[in-house]
Amino acid sequence: xxxxxxxxxxxxxxxxxxxxxxxxxxxxxxxxxxxxxxxxxxxxxxxxxxxxxxxxxxxxxxxxxxxxxxxxxxxxxxxxxxxxxxxxxxxxxxxxxxxxxxxxxxxxxxxxxxxxxxxxxxxxxxxxxxxxxxxxxxxxxxxxxxxxxxxxxxxxxxxxxxxxxxxxxxxxxxxxxxxxxxxxxxxxxxxxxxxxxxxxxxxxxxxxxxxxxxxxxxxxxxxxxxxxxxxxxxxxxxxxxxxxxxxxxxxxxxxxxxxxxxxxxxxxxxxxxxxxxxxxxxxxxxxxxxxxxxxxxxxxxxxxxxxxxxxxxxxxxxxxxxxxxxxxxxxxxxxxxxxxxxxxxxxxxxxxxxxxxxxx
Amino acid sequence: xxxxxxxxxxxxxxxxxxxxxxxxxxxxxxxxxxxxxxxxxxxxxxxxxxxxxxxxxxxxxxxxxxxxxxxxxxxxxxxxxxxxxxxxxxxxxxxxxxxxxxxxxxxxxxxxxxxxxxxxxxxxxxxxxxxxxxxxxxxxxxxxxxxxxxxxxxxxxxxxxxxxxxxxxxxxxxxxxxxxxxxxxxxxxxxxxxxxxxxxxxxxxxxxxxxxxxxxxxxxxxxxxxxxxxxxxxxxxxxxxxxxxxxxxxxxxxxxxxxxxxxxxxxxxxxxxxxxxxxxxxxxxxxxxxxxxxxxxxxxxxxxxxxxxxxxxxxxxxxxxxxxxxxx
Numbered sequence: 031x032x033x034x035x036x037x038x039x040x041x042x043x044x045x046x047x048x049x050x051x052x053x054x055x056x057x058x059x060x061x062x063x064x065x066x067x068x069x070x071x072x073x074x075x076x077x078x079x080x081x082x083x084x085x086x087x088x089x090x091x092x093x094x095x096x097x098x099x100x101x102x103x104x105x106x107x108x109x110x111x112x113x114x115x116x117x118x119x120x121x122x123x124x125x126x127x128x129x130x131x132x133x134x135x136x137x138x139x140x141x142x143x144x145x146x147x148x149x150x151x152x153x154x155x156x157x158x159x160x161x162x163x164x165x166x167x168x169x170x171x172x173x174x175x176x177x178x179x180x181x182x183x184x185x186x187x188x189x190x191x192x193x194x195x196x197x198x199x200x201x202x203x204x205x206x207x208x209x210x211x212x213x214x215x216x217x218x219x220x221x222x223x224x225x226x227x228x229x230x231x232x233x234x235x236x237x238x239x240x241x242x243x244x245x246x247x248x249x250x251x252x253x254x255x256x257x258x259x260x261x262x263x264x265x266x267x268x269x270x271x272x273x274x275x276x277x278x279x280x281x282x283x284x285x286x287x288x289x290x291x292x293x294x295x296x297x298x299x300x301x302x303x304x305x306x307x308x309x310x311x312x313x314x315x316x317x318x319x320x321x322x323x324x325x326x327x328x329x330x331x332x333x334x335x336x337x338x339x340x341x342x343x344x345x346x347x348x349x350x351x352x353x354x355x356x357x358x359x360x361x362x363x364x365x366x367x368x369x370x371x372x373x374x375x376x377x378x379x380x381x382x383x384x385x386x387x388x389x390x
Numbered sequence: 391x392x393x394x395x396x397x398x399x400x401x402x403x404x405x406x407x408x409x410x411x412x413x414x415x416x417x418x419x420x421x422x423x424x425x426x427x428x429x430x431x432x433x434x435x436x437x438x439x440x441x442x443x444x445x446x447x448x449x450x451x452x453x454x455x456x457x458x459x460x461x462x463x464x465x466x467x468x469x470x471x472x473x474x475x476x477x478x479x480x481x482x483x484x485x486x487x488x489x490x491x492x493x494x495x496x497x498x499x500x501x502x503x504x505x506x507x508x509x510x511x512x513x514x515x516x517x518x519x520x521x522x523x524x525x526x527x528x529x530x531x532x533x534x535x536x537x538x539x540x541x542x543x544x545x546x547x548x549x550x551x552x553x554x555x556x557x558x559x560x561x562x563x564x565x566x567x568x569x570x571x572x573x574x575x576x577x578x579x580x581x582x583x584x585x586x587x588x589x590x591x592x593x594x595x596x597x598x599x600x601x602x603x604x605x606x607x608x609x610x611x612x613x614x615x616x617x618x619x620x621x622x623x624x625x626x627x628x629x630x631x632x633x634x635x636x637x638x639x640x641x642x643x644x645x646x647x648x649x650x651x652x653x654x655x656x657x658x659x660x661x662x663x664x665x666x667x668x669x670x671x672x673x674x675x676x677x678x679x680x681x682x683x684x685x686x687x688x689x690x691x692x693x694x695x696x697x698x699x700x701x702x703x704x705x706x707x708x709x710x711x712x713x714x715x716x717x718x
Contacts, residue, residue: 090518094518096518096521096522146705153449153517153521153665154661154665156449156451156521157449157657157661158661158701160654160657161654161657161658161697161698161701162698164654165695165698168695169695172691294650298525298529301522301525305522349537353536353541354533354536354537356529356533357529357530357533357534357537359529360526360529360530360533361530363522363526363529364509364523364526364527364530367513367519367522367523367526368512368523371519
């Protein structure tokens with residue numbers, strides 16, 4: 031049963047399996063285990079990022095192409111929900127319309143970008159997506175009549191998802207069962223289903239062809255698989271999943287703006303998480319997102335503490351300030367690309383594999 | 391060398407087409423000069439990037455770091471030489487500017503050496519890792535710049551005598567031309583001519599051009615193309631530093647994000663020009679500069695997309711760019 035659910039792509043390392051279980055349990059029980067608005071926001075952000083990183087990994091890790099337009103599709107999903115909710119009223123019907131429209135737009139754009147640039151070279155795709163994504167972000171902040179410009183859009187959710195909606199008179203285990211809790215579990219179930227779907231995709235024959243093209247494009251083409259078709263397919267799937275992630279993000283935040291949904295910082299975060307978690311593994315997305323988001327929210331406190339410790343040392347003090355945490359992540363990123371191309375998951379799997387060999 | 395004339399004709403056609411649209415001849419001349427100046431600055435920055443790509447198939451996503459370094463170095467130098475920059479004497483002003491340019495180039499070149507050695511060299515021939523590593527280098531560089539100069543915008547005032555405008559009588563009307571744009575064009579032209587002379591009239595230039603065409607053949611003839619590549623990389627970084635100084639002066643201020651912003655423009659330019667082609671890079675940069683200025687005047691809202699629109703149009707015409715580089 032579990033095998034089928036994971037599409038026979040098991041963790042293959044006891045430590046990894048244990049970590050995944052901890053993440054799963056932590057996220058499933060987050061509202062009860064870590065009470066408080068801040069903790070729940072972190073947990074919801076982790077959920078959305080797991081989906082975004084995993085879908086980005088389909089491109090970067092499995093297909094071997096670098097896209098900088100992933101947040102563009104996140105933005106399309108988020109704006110789809112936001113615009114539909116503000117224009118058509120806050121009910122389920124308008125959410126569905128906005129979501130479907132966003133999915134359609136994502137698919138068309140991904141197809142166009144893919145066909146235009148995936149024929150040539152991987153580098154070409156990276157540059158074109160960078161240009162298209164930045165143009166799209168400008169578009170979102172300029173069309174203020176529709177998108178709310180730099181201010182973004184605040185909107186109401188359907189009745190059942192509003193924080194003011196109480197389902198039970200009494201709090202359950204100290205947590206009030208309200209629309210917020212329902213929204214969280216909506217996110218949880220949606221992300222879990224989509225991750226299972228993604229596992230299914232990467233372990234299908236289609237996923238194998240993607241990996242073959244990544245390893246040796248020429249050879250894959252010689253066997254009879256057209257790289258441009260498969261790469262464009264992967265690009266569309268990743269775009270659709272990113273669009274779903276954006277929609278979920280909008281549902282949770284009840285707000286969509288250019289900074290929250292499609293900024294370049296989010297794109298960099300995705301890149302960092304994929305590499306640190308482990309390219310070409312869906313599980314890397316889970317582990318990486320949990321570590322990264324927790325670190326993002328709590329590492330800055332650690333740096334503040336370290337900064338106080340080295341206060342007075344001239345150069346070190348500026349480098350260890352909490353504002354500079356991206357510097358340390360960047361270093362970690364470069365080291366990870368050099369020395370642990372498999373990231374955390376690759377490392378754990380390798381360790382388990384060598385241990386199995388030495389025992390036998 | 392046979393030069394395909396059609397992209398040049400496109401450039402001329404664009405200028406002619408803009409003449410009736412802008413209405414008056416003096417506005418047109420003004421916009422054209424501004425566009426050419428911007429194009430030449432962009433060319434100075436982008437030339438190193440495109441050569442590095444042509445020579446070693448390395449695309450440096452961290453090229454923006456050199457631009458930002460040059461610009462920030464210029465703020466420090468000009469602040470240190472404030473009396474020189476503020477004096478009403480043109481010669482002292484130019485000395486200060488030259489010092490700023492040289493310092494910007496020097497630091498960009500020095501960091502370029504380190505960048506090449508530490509980040510780029512270990513990942514030759516692996517495109518995916520190159521993109522990731524140079525992107526990481528960009529993040530680290532930007533953060534280090536923030537750590538040394540602070541995250542806020544630093545104003546970069548123009549030296550005293552370079553402010554203001556020349557009035558030129560043309561088409562029966564006075565045309566105002568910013569003095570600094572003229573200087574930037576001159577610097578751009580000097581770089582262009584030097585680059586063309588080095589590439590076309592020296593042994594090293596011959597080797598570089600041969601390396602862009604067919605790297606393995608040059609290596610087979612006994613030349614160490616890697617050493618050549620390091621030289622090109624460092625020279626490209628220095629040019630980016632110079633371009634950063636000029637860009638910062640045009641913008642009259644520098645933020646740590648300047649590198650990332652200009653990088654985007656550079657990619658568009660070298661894609662338009664054809665990856666690896668120097669002439670293509672020049673034509674692409676001029677096209678981008680002109681279109682940005684014309685569209686900015688005619689329809690300011692559309693200016694944000696003019697570059698993307700230009701790129702799409704060019705790629706529909708020539709999918710490999712204006713001047714595709716030989717068999718790869």
